[in-house]
Amino acid sequence: MTDIILHHYPMSPFAEKIRTILGAKQLAWKSVIIPRIMPKPDVVALTGGYRKTPILQMGANIICDTALIARKLNALAPMPDLYPAHAAMSAPAIAAWADSLLFNSAVPLAFTPEVLAQTFAGREAEMQAFVADRVAMRKDAPMPRVSAHDARNNFILWLGKLERELAIGSTYLFGNSPTIADFSVYHPLWFVATKPLAGELFKDYPNVRRWMAGVKALGHGNSTEISSTEALAIAKDTKIKLDGEGSALPDLEPGDTIVVAPTDYGIDPVQGRLVYCNDVEVVLAREDERAGKVAVHFPRLNYSIKKAGL
Numbered sequence: 001m002t003d004i005i006l007h008h009y010p011m012s013p014f015a016e017k018i019r020t021i022l023g024a025k026q027l028a029w030k031s032v033i034i035p036r037i038m039p040k041p042d043v044v045a046l047t048g049g050y051r052k053t054p055i056l057q058m059g060a061n062i063i064c065d066t067a068l069i070a071r072k073l074n075a076l077a078p079m080p081d082l083y084p085a086h087a088a089m090s091a092p093a094i095a096a097w098a099d100s101l102l103f104n105s106a107v108p109l110a111f112t113p114e115v116l117a118q119t120f121a122g123r124e125a126e127m128q129a130f131v132a133d134r135v136a137m138r139k140d141a142p143m144p145r146v147s148a149h150d151a152r153n154n155f156i157l158w159l160g161k162l163e164r165e166l167a168i169g170s171t172y173l174f175g176n177s178p179t180i181a182d183f184s185v186y187h188p189l190w191f192v193a194t195k196p197l198a199g200e201l202f203k204d205y206p207n208v209r210r211w212m213a214g215v216k217a218l219g220h221g222n223s224t225e226i227s228s229t230e231a232l233a234i235a236k237d238t239k240i241k242l243d244g245e246g247s248a249l250p251d252l253e254p255g256d257t258i259v260v261a262p263t264d265y266g267i268d269p270v271q272g273r274l275v276y277c278n279d280v281e282v283v284l285a286r287e288d289e290r291a292g293k294v295a296v297h298f299p300r301l302n303y304s305i306k307k308a309g310l
């Protein structure tokens with residue numbers, strides 16, 4: 001099996017989603033710690049422009065976005081099944097809600113001026129650079145950030161609903177085995193709960209805390225740190241592996257030069273030649289001096305996929 005390499009940093013909630021899935025599946029993986037803010041030259045060498053965290057590398061295949069990363073890991077290690085038949089519609093639907101709306105309401109709570117001051121503990125320049133980077137990432141983004149006031153109201157409303165649902169006593173959201181819904185709901189809550197000043201929000205929700213402790217107990221699997229230089233060398237020394245062909249999009253054919261970009265925030269475009277596109281993913285090939293020939297995979301949903309020049 002090709003090594004699983006996760007490019008991430010400890011504080012990233014979406015990375016925590018994937019680390020916890022790696023834990024549930026008890027996988028061994030290589031860890032590359034990447035910068036929290038731009039520039040990220042070694043990430044961009046692999047992706048061609050996509051800058052969000054995390055990304056998954058398997059040899060010369062680069063998987064962007066946790067929606068697709070989770071599906072790839074589930075195919076690689078099918079148990080526990082993150083997409084079981086009894087929640088085939090509901091679990092991904094809850095996950096999509098959590099990854100967008102719940103996450104969008106968690107960010108302002110974890111980034112209030114007080115929490116930021118505590119997180120950066122006097123490293124003023126670093127804090128300013130972080131805030132400026134995130135403002136730039138959200139500039140012109142179709143999905144604007146929610147105000148701290150509204151975020152708090154939403155968050156408390158959702159915590160209450162989750163508490164009621166979990167009060168029934170099941171270990172996970174859809175029974176006694178975790179699904180994609182558990183990991184997607186967990187990471188925005190983890191983001192807030194791990195901030196000393198914001199954690200008190202959870203005190204009236206014992207069943208949410210019990211469920212969170214259960215997800216946390218799944219661990220992060222078994223990781224070994226490697227450098228981004230080593231990861232680039234692995235990409236360069238490995239051949240692209242493909243498990244699809246053709247194009248499910250009538251206006252595009254394999255070989256076309258295409259541009260793929262997220263449609264919510266951090267909308268940096270990536271250009272390359274279409275390798276294949278099915279209902280789940282679009283894959284483009286590109287070449288980089290340091291990473292060699294790579295295939296970059298994006299989910300179909302929440303991405304714009306167009307012929308270059310349009």
Ligand SMILES: N[C@@H](CCC(=O)N[C@@H](CS)C(=O)NCC(=O)O)C(=O)O
Pocket residue numbers: 012013014015036037038051052053054064065066067099137266
């Ligand atoms: N839809 C993406 C969202 C990823 C995302 O927003 N990640 C945050 C960190 S948790 C991010 O990229 N922040 C900016 C950065 O790390 O440069 C996914 O599911 O992977």
